[in-house]
Structure formats: C-alpha cells, structure tokens
Amino acid sequence: MEYIDFDRLLKICRLELEPDEKEKMQKGIVEVIAYFDTLNSFNAEVEGRARKEEKPGVLREDVVKEFDDVDGLLKNTKTYRFYVVGPKI
Amino acid sequence: MSSIEEFYSLEKDKEYYRDLLEELGKVNEKLNAFNNINEGLSSGFPFSAKDNLCVKGVESTASSKMLSGYVPPYNATVVERMLRNKFGFIGKTNMDEFGFGSFGLNSQKIAKNPFDEHYVAGGSSSGAAIATAILKYHVAIAESTGGSIATPAAFCGVVGFTPTYGTISRHGLIDYSNSLDKIGIMARSAKDIRPVFDAVKGPDGYDSTAVNAKLNSNNTKHIFVVDQLIELVDKRIRAYFEALLDKLSSMGYSIEHAKIESTEAAVASYYIIAMAEASTNLARYTGFKYGLKNDNFGESYNEFFTEARKYFGDEAKRRIILGTFVRSASVKEKYYYKALKVREVLSHSMHEILEKGFILLPVMPVLTPKIEDAKKLSPLETYKMDALTIPPNLCGLPHISFPYAYDNGMPLGAQLITSKFNDYALIDFVEEWEEEFKYVFKYNIGAVQ
Numbered sequence: 001m002e003y004i005d006f007d008r009l010l011k012i013c014r015l016e017l018e019p020d021e022k023e024k025m026q027k028g029i030v031e032v033i034a035y036f037d038t039l040n041s042f043n044a045e046v047e048g049r050a051r052k053e054e055k056p057g058v059l060r061e062d063v064v065k066e067f068d069d070v071d072g073l074l075k076n077t078k079t080y081r082f083y084v085v086g087p088k089i
Numbered sequence: 090m091s092s093i094e095e096f097y098s099l100e101k102d103k104e105y106y107r108d109l110l111e112e113l114g115k116v117n118e119k120l121n122a123f124n125n126i127n128e129g130l131s132s133g134f135p136f137s138a139k140d141n142l143c144v145k146g147v148e149s150t151a152s153s154k155m156l157s158g159y160v161p162p163y164n165a166t167v168v169e170r171m172l173r174n175k176f177g178f179i180g181k182t183n184m185d186e187f188g189f190g191s192f193g194l195n196s197q198k199i200a201k202n203p204f205d206e207h208y209v210a211g212g213s214s215s216g217a218a219i220a221t222a223i224l225k226y227h228v229a230i231a232e233s234t235g236g237s238i239a240t241p242a243a244f245c246g247v248v249g250f251t252p253t254y255g256t257i258s259r260h261g262l263i264d265y266s267n268s269l270d271k272i273g274i275m276a277r278s279a280k281d282i283r284p285v286f287d288a289v290k291g292p293d294g295y296d297s298t299a300v301n302a303k304l305n306s307n308n309t310k311h312i313f314v315v316d317q318l319i320e321l322v323d324k325r326i327r328a329y330f331e332a333l334l335d336k337l338s339s340m341g342y343s344i345e346h347a348k349i350e351s352t353e354a355a356v357a358s359y360y361i362i363a364m365a366e367a368s369t370n371l372a373r374y375t376g377f378k379y380g381l382k383n384d385n386f387g388e389s390y391n392e393f394f395t396e397a398r399k400y401f402g403d404e405a406k407r408r409i410i411l412g413t414f415v416r417s418a419s420v421k422e423k424y425y426y427k428a429l430k431v432r433e434v435l436s437h438s439m440h441e442i443l444e445k446g447f448i449l450l451p452v453m454p455v456l457t458p459k460i461e462d463a464k465k466l467s468p469l470e471t472y473k474m475d476a477l478t479i480p481p482n483l484c485g486l487p488h489i490s491f492p493y494a495y496d497n498g499m500p501l502g503a504q505l506i507t508s509k510f511n512d513y514a515l516i517d518f519v520e521e522w523e524e525e526f527k528y529v530f531k532y533n534i535g536a537v538q
Contacts, residue, residue: 004414013368013413014395015406025403028468029410035357035469036415036424042354044430055255055302055510060294072146072162078382085377085386 004033091280093134096226099537106131106177109535113179113224116534119206121198122219124152126180133177135227135535136285137220140181141188142230142272143261144168147178151263152196153186155380155400165261166293167230167272174288179227182216187367188234188265189213189404191474192463193241199460203245204499204531208457211241214275218245221275223532228285229275234265235359236452236478238273239490243452243502246492246528248519250274250282253509254485255300257286258293266366267298269359269482277528279489279519286512306513311446312337312505313347321476322454329494329501330451337449340525345446350438351431352480358428358435359479360472361415365425368412371405374398407468436484443486443508447518450477452490452502481506489515492528500529 006026010017017025067073077084090098110128117123124140125148138144141151143161150156164172172178185195193200193215200215202208203222210219217229218241231238233251242249251273259270272289276282292301314334319327334344351358374380376397383396401409415424442448454476466474481488481504488506495501507514 009410009414013398013409014391015398015409016395017406021403025407025410028407029414031467031469032360032407032411032472033414035472036361039354039357039361039424039427039431042351042427042431044351044354044427044434055300057255057297057299058292058294058301059297067162069145069162072160075162076159076379078377078384078386 004030091284092226092277093281093284096134101537105537112534116223116532120201120203120210120219120223121183121196122200122216122223123180124150124183124216127178130177130179133175135179135224136171136176136230137179137182137217137227138165138168138230139214139217139232140184141232141263141265142168143263144178144181147181149181149263151187152184153400153402153405154197155374155397156263157381159379161261163261166258166295167289168261170289171230171285176228182214182220182229182231184215184217185213186402186405187263187371188232188237189367189408191236191240191471192458194460194463195402195404201460202457202499207459208499209244209460209463211244213237213241215241217275218242218247218249221245221247221277222530223534225533225536227535228281230272230289231275232262232270232272233482234269234271234363235482236475238275239452239478239488239502239504240475242275242490243492243500244457246500246502246530247275247277248279248282248492249490249502250279250286250515251482251488252286252290252512253487255298256290256302256304256510256512258296258299260293260295260299264370266363267370268366269363269485271482271485277530278523279491279516280523283513283516286516302510304513305511306517307511308514308517309446310342311345312342312449313345313442313446314449315349315352316346317348317352318450318477318480322451323456325456325496326451326454326501329496330503333493333503336525340521347442347448349435349442349480351435354431355435355479355483356473356476358431359475359483360411361424361428362432362483364408364412365416366412368409368416371401371409374401404468432483435480439480439484439486439506440508443506448506450504450506452477452504456496456501457499478504485509487512487515489519491519491522493522493526495529
C-alpha cells in the first residue's frame with residue numbers, strides 16, 4: 001500500500017480535524033485505500049474496447065445576456081457598503 | 090390510467106391542497122421526507138425535487154450545513170420543465186449530504202422508512218422515495234450517482250427510474266460527480282414515469298452533456314442474470330429473486346446466466362472516480378462565492394477556506410481526503426487512470442450482453458437494515474453495499490427499480506438494466522409487471538374520499 005502522510009494530505013485538502021476525529025478518519029481512510037489497492041490485480045486492457053458515442057448536445061449562443069434577478073444572486077453574498085467582499089489573498 | 094390522469098379527472102374541493110399539506114406536515118415530522126414543504130401549493134399534480142436541485146427562491150442545501158441559507162436565483166432545467174408542464178412544486182426532499190450515502194443517514198435529519206420507522210429509507214435520494222411512498226398523487230425528481238435512485242426506491246417500495254446518462258439536463262444540479270450524475274424519476278407506477286420523462290428529457294443549451302438522442306423502446310423477452318453479482322446477495326433475497334425469475338418465465342421471458350468482466354473491480358473503480366470528481370466539486374465551497382460565510386475577512390485565503398470547510402459532514406470530509414489522494418501526481422496512474430480503464434472494460438462487457446437482452450438483478454445484497462445496525466457499518470462496509478447498483482451507474486446505463494416481493498411487510502426491489510438510449514423499454518417492462526403484481530403502500534396522503 002502507498003505510504004500516506006496524513007497530515008500533509010489534510011493540509012492539501014485544507015481540512016482541520018480534532019485529534020479524536022483525525023484518528024477515526026485516518027483508520028477509515030487507510031482501510032478504503034487498501035481496498036482500492038485490489039484494483040492492481042485486475043487486468044484492464046482497454047485497447048480496442050473503447051466505445052465512443054457521438055450524441056452531440058445543443059450549445060446556446062455565446063452572447064451576453066442580462067440576468068433577470070441580480071438581487072437574488074447578491075442575496076447569497078456578504079457585502080460591505082456597495083462592494084461584494086471576500087478574504088484577502 | 091396513470092395516477093396523473095386519475096388526479097385531474099377527480100373532483101377536488103377548494104380545501105384539497107390545504108388538507109394535503111397539513112397531513113403531509115404531520116407525517117413529515119415522523120419520517121423526515123422533506124427538508125422544506127411549499128405551503129403555497131394550490132394547483133397541479135404535485136412533484137418534489139431532491140434538495141440538490143435548484144428551485145428559484147427556495148432554500149437548496151443538498152442537506153449540507155455548508156449550504157444553509159443558500160437560495161438559488163434560478164430553476165434547474167428539470168424543475169423549469171416540470172413547472173412549464175403544469176406540475177405543482179410541493180417541496181425539497183431530504184437526502185444524504187451532497188448525495189454521499191446509501192442509507193439516508195448522512196443528513197441533519199435521518200430519513201426513516203415509511204413501512205417501519207426503525208428501518209432506513211435508503212439513500213441518497215431518501216426523501217424522494219419516502220415522499221413517493223406516502224403521497225397518493227405525486228412524482229419525485231431525484232438523482233443517482235451510484236445507486237441513489239434504485240436503492241431508496243427499493244427500500245421504500247416505489248418505482249425508481251434512472252435514465253441514460255445525459256438524457257435529462259443537469260443544469261441546476263448541485264454536482265457530486267459530473268461524469269456519473271443522472272437526474273431521474275420516482276413514482277408509484279411506471280405509468281406516471283412515462284409522461285414525466287417525456288416532459289423533462291432532451292437537450293438543453295445550459296448543459297452540453299444533455300444529449301439530443303432518439304430514445305427507443307426495443308423490447309426483448311431475454312433476461313440475463315449475472316452470477317458473480319448474485320453470489321453477493323443474502324440467501325433470503327436469493328430465494329425471493331428465484332421466485333421472481335420463475336414468475337417472469339411464466340410471463341414468457343427466457344432466463345439465461347451471464348458473466349461480466351471486471352464486476353469485482355466495479356465498486357473500487359466507482360468510488361475512486363466519484364471521490365476524485367467530488368473532491369474537485371467541493372473545492373468551490375470556499376466560504377465566499379459558495380458555502381456558509383464567516384465574517385473574518387482579515388484571515389488569509391487558506392485560513393478562511395479551512396474555516397469554511399469545517400461545516401462539511403464526516404462523509405464529505407472523507408471523500409475530499411480520498412478524492413484528493415487518488416488524484417495525487419504520484420499515484421493517479423495507479424488509482425484514477427486504472428479506475429477509468431476498468432469502467433471501459435465493464436462498459437464493453439455489459440454492452441455485449443445488453444445487445445442480446447436485459448440484465449436483471451436485486452437492488453441490494455441485504456434486506457432493509459435497521460437504522461441502528463446501518464450506523465454501525467464502517468465506511469468501507471457501506472460502500473460495498475452498492476455492489477449491485479454500481480455497474481449500471483458506472484457505465485451510464487438506464488435502469489429501473491421496481492418492487493417484486495415483501496418480506497415481513499418490508500418491500501424488496503429488483504432492477505432491470507438495458508442498453509443506452511433504450512430507456513422506454515424499461516418503462517414498458519415495469520408497466521407489464523404491474524399488471525401481474527400489486528404494490529402495497531402504508532400511507533395514502535392526498536387520496537380523495
């Protein structure tokens with residue numbers, strides 16, 4: 001099985017877990033990855049088997065449209081005076 | 090006659106919708122079918138939308154704290170088409186958070202089985218199935234990624250239809266896994282699924298994966314049973330399933346046995362692909378454009394992002410971690426690309442059989458579990474419960490789940506699978522089945538006396 005640096009993985013995921021939560025989560029994750037490793041025993045040779053299906057969808061015209069409910073959109077944001085604000089980057 | 094036609098032929102008094110909503114509210118307190126009920130419903134045949142579908146002006150959370158208070162300013166295409174066809178919106182149905190679950194437990198309110206509240210309703214479209222089982226006149230718009238329609242439909246004793254990937258637009262769906270998500274329909278009869286599917290299918294300028302394809306009804310009298318998958322099933326279910334096959338033989342169907350390549354690898358492959366896609370989809374919940382907001386704008390991007398992600402439930406966190414891991418540069422060949430290859434091999438193998446007939450399987454390998462027992466399962470044990478619903482879902486194949494027996498009063502479901510774009514053949518089959526087998530419902534809210 002692959003070595004997992006769990007702390008680094010959590011950092012990449014931008015997740016913080018409490019110590020007991022972390023222990024429980026890590027146990028479940030290791031078990032699932034060990035199960036994913038069983039894929040190695042399967043021969044999955046796809047050459048000559050891929051089935052391409054061309055069923056084109058319909059694209060809308062690439063033109064700017066007025067959105068009819070801008071207030072509704074902004075209801076889901078935080079605002080400061082007349083700015084929509086986010087964190088500093 | 091479909092119940093939609095029956096509904097419009099009935100004489101209903103002015104108080105009909107008021108009484109219906111009042112009774113529904115009471116039952117909902119017990120079963121947790123709906124996250125919210127539309128108290129303003131006053132016309133049309135009622136339809137519900139799973140809580141991961143956007144409905145303009147109605148809180149849409151996908152049962153996640155992360156989206157608490159999110160009110161979309163537009164309708165999902167499927168919702169828009171239902172409203173245009175004069176269906177009446179009755180509410181948003183409960184589900185496992187973002188679709189992550191098979192039992193309806195990963196929600197702020199645990200969904201309960203309408204036949205016995207101590208048992209699970211199935212997931213992730215748990216509320217859609219309960220609503221269908223308790224309302225006399227109603228259809229549910231649900232969604233399946235790996236079995237989220239077939240499983241709850243089976244546990245709640247209703248018909249669950251998952252069409253070919255791409256036949257119903259996903260515009261306005263809160264994505265879980267874009268290459269696997271399929272919007273579908275639940276009803277008390279295949280007769281009600283047909284007109285709803287007619288109304289909502291078809292291409293959509295807002296979803297380039299919504300295909301413009303002719304949908305067929307190539308019926309067949311050949312049914313294949315996949316032995317490797319039947320071996321995973323509880324003995325008691327196997328006995329009921331054998332009785333179903335006998336019944337179908339007497340109806341003129343020939344039953345044959347088949348082997349499908351790579352079925353043993355399907356569950357791992359499905360979860361690798363689904364989690365990889367889920368982990369990227371959930372990255373949008375950063376706490377400012379999407380996701381619950383905090384006011385600490387002085388924090389750096391990473392601090393702010395990490396703070397916002399505390400609102401995810403355990404299963405969502407688990408899938409972010411696993412999905413991020415399998416996409417890592419050092420291992421993606423081993424897990425993610427291998428899973429994509431398995432999907433191709435499985436699709437090819439299933440296609441070869443489906444060219445000759447239908448595939449029929451039980452929906453779940455176990456009888457409906459009690460809520461307390463399902464809670465004790467480890468994540469891996471829970472994932473393995475999807476072994477029978479994953480093959481058609483992983484390959485984007487249309488399938489329909491229907492009740493075929495009752496064990497101590499609890500329903501059992503089987504699923505019929507066909508080739509892509511042969512969706513109407515499934516509806517024809519279940520309509521024929523319903524001539525032979527009568528479904529049982531414990532509640533009939535909205536029945537006209």
